[in-house]
Each structure stands twice: as C-alpha cells, then as structure tokens.
Amino acid sequence: MVNRRSFAAGLACAAVMSPQGSRAATSMTYAEAVRTTWAPLRPDEGVHGIVRYATLAANSHNTQPWRFTLGPESIVIAPDVSRRCPAVDPDDHHIYVSLGCAAENLVHAAAALGLRTTLRFDAGAVVADIERAPAQVSALFAAIPNRQSTRAAYDGRPVSNDLLRSLEQAGSGEGVTVLLVTDRQQMQRLTDYVVEGNTLQMRDPKFMEELKAWMRFNESEAVATMDGLFSRTSGNPALPRWLARPLLPFVFTERGENDKYRACIESSAGLAVFVADRDDKPHWVEVGRACQRFALQATALGLKNAFVNQPIEIPDLRRQLATYLSLGRRLPDLVMRFGAGPELPRSLRRPVAAVIAQGR
Ligand SMILES: Cc1cc2nc3c(=O)[nH]c(=O)nc-3n(C[C@H](O)[C@H](O)[C@H](O)COP(=O)(O)O)c2cc1C
Numbered sequence: 049m050v051n052r053r054s055f056a057a058g059l060a061c062a063a064v065m066s067p068q069g070s071r072a073a074t075s076m077t078y079a080e081a082v083r084t085t086w087a088p089l090r091p092d093e094g095v096h097g098i099v100r101y102a103t104l105a106a107n108s109h110n111t112q113p114w115r116f117t118l119g120p121e122s123i124v125i126a127p128d129v130s131r132r133c134p135a136v137d138p139d140d141h142h143i144y145v146s147l148g149c150a151a152e153n154l155v156h157a158a159a160a161l162g163l164r165t166t167l168r169f170d171a172g173a174v175v176a177d178i179e180r181a182p183a184q185v186s187a188l189f190a191a192i193p194n195r196q197s198t199r200a201a202y203d204g205r206p207v208s209n210d211l212l213r214s215l216e217q218a219g220s221g222e223g224v225t226v227l228l229v230t231d232r233q234q235m236q237r238l239t240d241y242v243v244e245g246n247t248l249q250m251r252d253p254k255f256m257e258e259l260k261a262w263m264r265f266n267e268s269e270a271v272a273t274m275d276g277l278f279s280r281t282s283g284n285p286a287l288p289r290w291l292a293r294p295l296l297p298f299v300f301t302e303r304g305e306n307d308k309y310r311a312c313i314e315s316s317a318g319l320a321v322f323v324a325d326r327d328d329k330p331h332w333v334e335v336g337r338a339c340q341r342f343a344l345q346a347t348a349l350g351l352k353n354a355f356v357n358q359p360i361e362i363p364d365l366r367r368q369l370a371t372y373l374s375l376g377r378r379l380p381d382l383v384m385r386f387g388a389g390p391e392l393p394r395s396l397r398r399p400v401a402a403v404i405a406q407g408r
Pocket of ligand 1: 104105106107108109110141142143145146149195196197198199276277354355356357358395
C-alpha cells in the first residue's frame with residue numbers, strides 16, 4: 049500500500065500549489081480559465097493534480113456530477129446527486145458513465161505520478177485503492193489535456209484498419225464491447241436513430257428546459273460557473289444572455305439541428321456504439337472507462353470524437369437500436385462518432401476544491 053507520509057505530503061503540497069486554487073474562478077478571463085483547467089499535470093500538484101486530471105474527463109452536459117473523497121490509501125469517486133439531470137438521465141446512467149470516464153483519467157494520472165490504482169465498485173461509488181509503483185507515463189495520459197468532445201464537421205476521410213484496431217482495443221473493457229461502424233449505409237441507418245432521438249428531445253419541454261439550464265451563452269457565464277455547455281464549444285457564437293435567450297427558438301431549431309447531425313455524421317470516419325453485458329451501475333462505470341479510453345486513444349492518434357447519444361436517451365429508441373444491431377438481451381450504452389477534424393474552443397471545469405468532499 050502507499051506510503052502514508054508521502055501520500056499525505058502530496059496532499060499538503062497540492063493544497064498550496066493547486067493552480068485552480070490559486071485564483072478565484074470569476075476573476076479569470078475565459079482564456080485564463082482554459083489554461084488553468086487544461087494545464088499539464090505537474091508532479092508538485094500531488095493528489096489534487098490527480099483529481100484535477102480526473103475531472104478533465106467527458107461527462108454528461110458538463111455537469112461534472114462527481115465528489116472525490118481522499119483517504120490515506122484510496123480516492124472515492126461518488127455521484128454528486130445535486131447535479132442530476134432527471135429529464136435526460138432519469139436512472140443516473142449518464143452519471144455513472146461520467147464517473148467511469150473520470151476513473152479512467154484518474155488511473156492514468158496516478159500512474160504518471162508513481163501510484164498504481166485498483167478500481168472497485170462499492171456502495172454506489174467507484175473506489176480507487178492506491179499503492180506506490182514505478183511511474184508510468186502512457187500515451188493515453190499524455191492525451192488527457194488534449195481530448196475534447198469536438199462537435200464540428202470532420203474531414204470525411206476514412207481511418208485505416210490499423211487505427212480502427214487500436215480504437216477497438218481501447219474501447220473494449222470488462223463486460224463492455226465497442227462496435228465500430230464504418231459502412232456508409234449502416235452509418236446512415238444509425239443517423240436516422242440519432243435524428244429521431246433529437247426530434248423527440250427537442251419536442252420535449254422538460255428536456256429542453258433542463259438543457260437550457262446547462263447552457264452557457266458567453267465567456268463570462270462559462271467562467272462564472274466553470275461548468276455547463278458553453279456555446280462556442282458547439283461551434284456557436286457567444287452572445288449576451290438578453291439576446292441569446294429570445295433568439296434561441298429561431299436559431300436552435302429541430303430542422304437545423306437535425307441537418308447538422310446528418311452533416312456531422314456524414315463527415316465522420318465512423319461511429320462507435322458501446323454495449324455493456326448488463327444494464328447496471330458497475331457496468332455503466334465500465335462503459336465510461338471504455339469510452340474515455342477510446343476518446344484518449346483517438347486523441348493520441350490525432351483523431352477527434354463526439355457523442356451523438358440521442359438514441360440511448362429515449363428508452364424505446366434504445367431498444368429499437370438494440371434490435372437493429374442484433375444485441376440480443378444487451379442494450380447499447382453510448383454512441384460516438386470519430387474522424388479527423390478541427391479543434392473547437394474548450395469546455396471548463398470547476399476548481400478541485402469544489403469537488404473534494406470532506407468525508408464520505
Ligand atoms: C454519458 C455522456 C453522454 C453524453 N452525451 C452527449 C450528447 O448526446 N451530445 C453531446 O454533444 N455531448 C455529449 N456528451 C459530451 C459532454 O457534453 C462533454 O463531455 C462535456 O460537455 C465536456 O466537454 P469535453 O468532453 O469537451 O471536455 C456526453 C458525455 C457523457 C459522458
């Protein structure tokens with residue numbers, strides 16, 4: 049097990065040196081907030097740095113639905129139920145996937161700082177037991193500050209079989225399979241599910257109200273909360289709230305969004321569907337780990353990725369998609385697209401101090 053003194057020393061050091069703790073979020077510009085959020089991990093950040101890297105993971109609506117509890121020989125990642133999204137995620141599926149994404153980053157960040165982690169699921173939380181080990185700086189670790197969910201059109205070019213194989217390997221996990229779909233006709237059929245899901249969601253007032261609550265229309269809103277979906281991360285302009293809210297029904301339309309999804313998927317090299325053996329919390333965490341590994345591997349290979357998860361979020365469509373994919377009793381858990389594309393503006397993360405719990 050980890051040497052308690054050095055683990056604790058790391059914590060003390062991080063308390064002083066954590067870059068996110070050094071300045072109040074609201075006094076930063078967006079550019080400063082991006083630099084602070086995505087800064088490369090420094091060894092002197094200690095355990096707080098490992099937690100910061102965990103929070104750089106993909107997570108639903110950028111709600112950052114996690115609380116980290118630091119023990120002498122473990123880090124517990126528990127759901128932050130105050131950040132639930134009952135309209136899009138009534139059973140907390142996406143929360144547990146998000147915890148899995150964070151856990152995957154945590155494993156690579158801890159390894160880079162000379163800590164080996166063993167993950168287990170216990171009492172509704174992910175527990176990372178930690179022990180000292182030789183430091184291991186992996187390609188996936190290096191990709192953590194470069195990964196993003198890139199909601200842009202890609203360049204339409206296919207990805208070689210070699211790269212597909214490494215994506216498939218990265219996206220597979222314990223009890224989790226990833227199906228890579230690159231056949232254009234099959235991609236077209238999956239696009240129909242995405243568009244149908246998006247149409248149903250955009251007609252659902254509860255879904256739309258919840259989504260709007262997490263929208264950040266300009267840089268100062270994004271920096272004020274350091275969470276949520278900042279307009280420019282989806283390729284949209286930044287506008288003052290007084291203008292953005294009344295304009296939204298005219299610019300954020302069912303037809304416009306569906307056309308965008310069709311064009312974006314057509315411009316992608318392929319789609320990835322993540323499927324767990326069982327539909328329960330431990331498997332949802334594993335799905336999160338697998339999709340985060342997939343995204344990091346894609347990033348390491350110079351590829352972009354984005355979620356197109358609408359068919360999963362409507363129970364009927366999820367079952368129909370399972371039938372189309374001949375999944376038997378299994379259900380699809382996530383849909384992502386991938387390919388080569390541009391970089392978009394970055395999403396932000398709350399400071400580490402805001403996600404560390406005082407005790408479990
Ligand atoms: C379970 C889950 C579901 C998601 N679903 C969608 C989605 O349907 N559409 C989308 O654009 N992004 C989706 N995302 C991506 C998040 O919005 C994104 O990770 C978050 O805004 C942070 O941005 P980043 O990934 O660029 O750091 C999803 C992420 C997770 C973990």
